[in-house]
Amino acid sequence: MRTGLWLIGARGSVATTVAAGAAAVRAGLGAPLGCVTTLDDFQGVPLPRFDELVCGGHDISDIDLVKRAEQLVTAGVLPAGLPGLVEDDLRAVDARIRRGTSGERDSRPGEVIDSLAADLADFRKRNNLDSVVVMNVSSTEGPAAPHPAHASLTALRRSLYEEPHAREQAPVLPSSSLYAFAAFTAGCPYIDFTPSAGARLPALAELAHERGMPWAGSDGKTGETLVKSVLAPMFARRALRVRGWSGTNLLGGGDGATLDAEGPVNSKASSKAVVLPSILGYPVDGGVHIHNVPALGEWKTAWDHIVFEGFLGTRMSMQFTWQGCDSALAAPLVLDLARLMATAQRARRTGPVPELAFFFKDPVGSHEHSLERQFTTLVTWARGLRVGS
Amino acid sequence: MRTGLWLIGARGSVATTVAAGAAAVRAGLGAPLGCVTTLDDFQGVPLPRFDELVCGGHDISDIDLVKRAEQLVTAGVLPAGLPGLVEDDLRAVDARIRRGTSGERDSRPGEVIDSLAADLADFRKRNNLDSVVVMNVSSTEGPAAPHPAHASLTALRRSLYEEPHAREQAPVLPSSSLYAFAAFTAGCPYIDFTPSAGARLPALAELAHERGMPWAGSDGKTGETLVKSVLAPMFARRALRVRGWSGTNLLGGGDGATLDAEGPVNSKASSKAVVLPSILGYPVDGGVHIHNVPALGEWKTAWDHIVFEGFLGTRMSMQFTWQGCDSALAAPLVLDLARLMATAQRARRTGPVPELAFFFKDPVGSHEHSLERQFTTLVTWARGLRVGS
Amino acid sequence: MRTGLWLIGARGSVATTVAAGAAAVRAGLGAPLGCVTTLDDFQGVPLPRFDELVCGGHDISDIDLVKRAEQLVTAGVLPAGLPGLVEDDLRAVDARIRRGTSGERDSRPGEVIDSLAADLADFRKRNNLDSVVVMNVSSTEGPAAPHPAHASLTALRRSLYEEPHAREQAPVLPSSSLYAFAAFTAGCPYIDFTPSAGARLPALAELAHERGMPWAGSDGKTGETLVKSVLAPMFARRALRVRGWSGTNLLGGGDGATLDAEGPVNSKASSKAVVLPSILGYPVDGGVHIHNVPALGEWKTAWDHIVFEGFLGTRMSMQFTWQGCDSALAAPLVLDLARLMATAQRARRTGPVPELAFFFKDPVGSHEHSLERQFTTLVTWARGLRVGS
Amino acid sequence: MRTGLWLIGARGSVATTVAAGAAAVRAGLGAPLGCVTTLDDFQGVPLPRFDELVCGGHDISDIDLVKRAEQLVTAGVLPAGLPGLVEDDLRAVDARIRRGTSGERDSRPGEVIDSLAADLADFRKRNNLDSVVVMNVSSTEGPAAPHPAHASLTALRRSLYEEPHAREQAPVLPSSSLYAFAAFTAGCPYIDFTPSAGARLPALAELAHERGMPWAGSDGKTGETLVKSVLAPMFARRALRVRGWSGTNLLGGGDGATLDAEGPVNSKASSKAVVLPSILGYPVDGGVHIHNVPALGEWKTAWDHIVFEGFLGTRMSMQFTWQGCDSALAAPLVLDLARLMATAQRARRTGPVPELAFFFKDPVGSHEHSLERQFTTLVTWARGLRVGS
Helix, strand or coil: CCEEEEEECCCCHHHHHHHHHHHHHHCCCCCCCCCHHHCHHHCCCCCCCHHHEEEEEEECCCCCHHHHHHHHHHCCCCCCCHHHHCHHHHHHHHHCEEECCCCCCCCCHHHHHHHHHHHHHHHHHHCCCCEEEEEECCCCCCCCCCCHHHHCHHHHHHHHHCCCCCCCCCCCCCHHHHHHHHHHHCCCCEEECCCCCCCCCHHHHHHHHHHCCEEEECCECCCHHHHHHHHHHHHHHCCCEEEEEEEEEEECHHHHHHHHCHHHHHHHHHHHHCHHHHHHCCCCEEEEEEEECHHHCCEEEEEEEEEEECHHHCEEEEEEEEEEEHHHHHHHHHHHHHHHHHHHHHCCCCEECHHHHHHECCCCCCCCCCHHHHHHHHHHHHHCCCCCC | CCEEEEEECCCCHHHHHHHHHHHHHHCCCCCCCCCHHHCHHHCCCCCCCHHHEEEEEEECCCCCHHHHHHHHHHCCCCCCCHHHHCHHHHHHHHHCEEECCCCCCCCCHHHHHHHHHHHHHHHHHHCCCCEEEEEECCCCCCCCCCCHHHHCHHHHHHHHHCCCCCCCCCCCCCHHHHHHHHHHHCCCCEEECCCCCCCCCHHHHHHHHHHCCEEEECCECCCHHHHHHHHHHHHHHCCCEEEEEEEEEEECHHHHHHHHCHHHHHHHHHHHHCHHHHHHCCCCEEEEEEEECHHHCCEEEEEEEEEEECHHHCEEEEEEEEEEEHHHHHHHHHHHHHHHHHHHHHCCCCEECHHHHHHECCCCCCCCCCHHHHHHHHHHHHHCCCCCC | CCEEEEEECCCCHHHHHHHHHHHHHHCCCCCCCCCHHHCHHHCCCCCCCHHHEEEEEEECCCCCHHHHHHHHHHCCCCCCCHHHHCHHHHHHHHHCEEECCCCCCCCCHHHHHHHHHHHHHHHHHHCCCCEEEEEECCCCCCCCCCCHHHHCHHHHHHHHHCCCCCCCCCCCCCHHHHHHHHHHHCCCCEEECCCCCCCCCHHHHHHHHHHCCEEEECCECCCHHHHHHHHHHHHHHCCCEEEEEEEEEEECHHHHHHHHCHHHHHHHHHHHHCHHHHHHCCCCEEEEEEEECHHHCCEEEEEEEEEEECHHHCEEEEEEEEEEEHHHHHHHHHHHHHHHHHHHHHCCCCEECHHHHHHECCCCCCCCCCHHHHHHHHHHHHHCCCCCC | CCEEEEEECCCCHHHHHHHHHHHHHHCCCCCCCCCHHHCHHHCCCCCCCHHHEEEEEEECCCCCHHHHHHHHHHCCCCCCCHHHHCHHHHHHHHHCEEECCCCCCCCCHHHHHHHHHHHHHHHHHHCCCCEEEEEECCCCCCCCCCCHHHHCHHHHHHHHHCCCCCCCCCCCCCHHHHHHHHHHHCCCCEEECCCCCCCCCHHHHHHHHHHCCEEEECCECCCHHHHHHHHHHHHHHCCCEEEEEEEEEEECHHHHHHHHCHHHHHHHHHHHHCHHHHHHCCCCEEEEEEEECHHHCCEEEEEEEEEEECHHHCEEEEEEEEEEEHHHHHHHHHHHHHHHHHHHHHCCCCEECHHHHHHECCCCCCCCCCHHHHHHHHHHHHHCCCCCC
16 A cells, blocks of 8 residues: 655655655654554554555755754754764655645646646556645735635636636635645645645535545644643533633744735744634633744644633642643654555545544534544544455 | 532631522522532432532521621632622521531540431421431541541440540541541431541441441542543553643632641642552652642632653643632532532432532542543433332 | 831722732731732842731822722722721821822922922921832823923923913813822932822923932833733744734723823823834834723733744734733732832932832833843842842 | 863753853854843943853763764754854863762762862873863752751861771761862862752861862752742832742653652752742742653743732732753853852852852842842942952
């Protein structure tokens, strides 16, 4: 079961950690901690092995992957010495990375899509892959501008392939959706690990359906929201009334700069904001705030403050601080998703996969945000995947 | 379904909050927040109503219950003004409190038990109660000294009722177990909300079986351990390896003084210590520490620091601070347990009730410590209770 | 030395706490904790005694002061029972409160000032006061719109008293500055406990000089910034390089709503932002954020996260959480400032008083933000005040 | 001014960081952040330059210094790549390390001292050093057993050099004091960066006086206590009454294991415990607790929880978490102390040096614990040092 993992943003921190980490795991140099699919619960599920995964991807940067890996050592993401030990693997991945689209206004979006899809087909063929999973791990986009062509595949195709696009117009599709279009076109499942639009437009859902492709997202649940997804059920189960829940996220790196700007914060903060009312069933004071602190580099600190009422309304409070390395938290989930989605495709699953809600802040097709119930759903689903011979 | 709730430690902070709170709820003066049995999940379970609960109990203190309630207002546990509004109810409960045993060495423990049991029978008769649930909410005892008579009911009866007891000897049973013996003797279910021995001795389990009584415990899960019971599963579900988990509990009030002394801390800390390895399946550095800070009064602050490893061993950390009022957290659970246990008795459940694990740090008959799974078990069990007409 | 304390915002939480607290201290019902002038260092400084202070003030609300005090009991600011014990005093203060100006555009600002000044003169006369200190403890205003008349007293007088003011124009002076103008006119020192403009306009400084009045401000240092003013010097003294310092302030009450809106946050956040670079001497990543959480009521929680570098650039971090009640922190400082300023006036101090920097986030006439050095300066200055007979 | 820095515990984490760091600073590879003597305040004080410092020391371990440095890279203390860049320097220091005394019972302690002193003389001569400062940075000892010979130098000399010592007897002097005796004998100032006894015995103070040597200590102030030394004065200056202050220190590495055992914790906790009552002037609930968490490695996390009262007794609280790397915090202070003490010796200062209190948790000869005042004292003293030509 040779499986391709095609990463949008292939030279970014998450993708580099995925590439270096998968190589390290294959070589027995590190443990796949954080890989949920290694738990006993997944025993017997016909997943591709780690040594059957082949990484490639699109990026608009040219920086060498070995150099990126060394930067991640300095940043405390990868262990000292690792890049040297897996240098050959990194160079091989590097050679499989193709120039992506930067989302700038293009007069022929259809051609861009075709070119991206051709890259995918080429990747599959050259590496003799049974399937290729496309996953977006690039920077978060701002909320996509609404466009009438999003409503149906016919309209969208016409707009992308037939109508002229003036450079000064807003693009019909944001980059993440161009990639999703290309993925489905090339017969690849698509997963959005960011809160970007990706496949979450009616026209793209239609395309996935037409091609029989499964897809999932959005926004990997790696830190503050992960904790929320177990703490909020705790308050609910104990009939304690949450009155305020304020979250502050301090981010460095490119992510901090991107998310502190207006647009992306909005999409990020809104994917974070659905969790609480969904679990608790009532609105709560507070909100989620994201601030850029370049000095934090690749690390992230979240502080959440919760005010709740106990018996007769007595006010109490709880706080937590989460100090995590986003790439080290995201990378194993990316590998999990690739393994699960490749198997889902072989099992002929199509359309959105709500059973993968466990991995996401804002899961497609699901309103379940309690981690424990998401886990039960995930395991049941994975165990039920039957793969033809 | 008039149901008695007999509290050991009936003038303590928890019991006073229970009495004042139950009265407030009955009178519509406050919401039964924190009462799990009010959740929709328990709809249809034939539980006694709040206005069918009658409180009484044993205590060795003489302090007036209204005065205690006023102290709890000053301490921020009860709302200002409440004691005045429910004064009649508090005086009624006060009149039902009987002198308990202080656990001092007594030459005739059998007679002590018989007298305690007579108090229970009298309480039931005077108040025309269908059932009486006995619950221990008194101070935590030190670990019980082992005694050969604990091994069988025959041996225990002989020792308690027939053998002479020199005052300088260690007592055969600690107070909590004398109360459990009396409860079963009087046909009452027994619940230990503290980590004391209570009914957890083979001879007492035998007695419960002989009398057909259900029983449960130990050590109400109200704060730090409650949070652990959702956070530890989160790390497990995500395959993140916890390397260190250190808990510090700052307590004031009588509880702080009791638990910072040698014996009780040990029993408390050990009931807290079973949770992590049970959920995670491997040992973790750290430990649980309890420190007395009188200035905190009735409030409790817990700080937990967790070190864990992500992908390739990257070290990350999480901290939480819990600032709670123990009595306001415990009281609604005491009411829940009384309602559930009365129904269990009517449904002819006997012996330990592991399905109540949701409420306890160290549940009898259960090794399940994940809150979410405990909740599922609890609801399924409660819904299955069939009460004869 | 009968001394008047005239509070702008006399029915607000701070002012009510000042009035109730001063009465409680006079009656021996509570300790003046937080009153810096009670420290031994101020022994011998000829300050008015607590029982020589008489409170009055302006407000635009009509709510009864006893009612406000009871609200503050419920909110956990004042001890249960206090309002009843000091009811007579509160009623007396209540009777001395006059209708203030709400800052709405007024066609005759000069008349408003004259009327405010007349209130002050009346207060002094009726209560036979040696001096009256005016202090602004009302809600924070947005940043004052610049106006050419701010540049000189002559221009300002002409604009206020002679020129017609169209209602649709921005007002020449914000409310806080109208009060400052009135105070100086009536021969009263003026202190701004908020970050509002107050006397910080060249024309008003000129007026203070002309009338020989001392004045001070701005923005009482009661929480997060107080802690900063000792932690930042710690890092500086130890030659540790601070790379990021992010502050999040969660506020409830009216204050939260006011400061989370655009304008006032800006003035508050900017008065908070001057501290760090001033102490450290270099810019730092991060910033100060204010979020409204109504559930917090009169309480405030601040969380600060600091990243710093030690030897060879090793990154370390520190966090603190401050959970305070703003009114209980501000009220004693208001009493201190009234006592000190009355004495300063008697000692014929005029103009801005930088020696009071100890009390303020953004002290007039001072760039010193280290608390310890501010304290030394304050004590030296206070001890040097010579009051004629 | 070639100056020797002789470290007791020369292969430990602090000493290795000192050696590697001093080399890095000399070579321009890293900034001497955390070195207080680089602040402008010390301009003009005739301190030895960094490139005039020569390191050597005693240790009982044989592990290679380059290897230790590499371990410290893995542990996140030293920057990746540094050991290779300063390998020659590390090898040179390595060659200057002599076998120390492990403090095991020895029948001839006088001979041990003479041998240690001979090592010092040899170090000075071979490296052509103007002065040699001896500093103890080894593991913390348990509290020294009292012995009558500690009372006077005559008695101590007799006991060490003339009386037979049975191996089963407790030793007359703990290791740290043997080193101090050797230092003074060899004409070297002695500084104790640990809470061990060192020179703090009357007989040793007498010896320092006899030889005209300055000495200082104890217990470098690098984390929790450093923060306390600015926060406690803050509460004092603001007349806020601290009611509880509880500190929890989580340590890994060798230090955690040493301090969590009975003896050393006691000496550490007691050196930490003097700070608060000394600054505040009254006793406070709480205490300082040290727990071993091996997973923390070379890093340390301290959590302090403070309850205090504001106006009229309103209870408020503050918490802080300090996440530091002890060696990266200690090393620059070790360099500072070496520079300052060498200059003090040249300026003919003898006896305890209370002016160095700034550096220590439990300063010899000083009861001043406020960091700001300690700093003022330090700078004044350093500027006054006159060195003869």
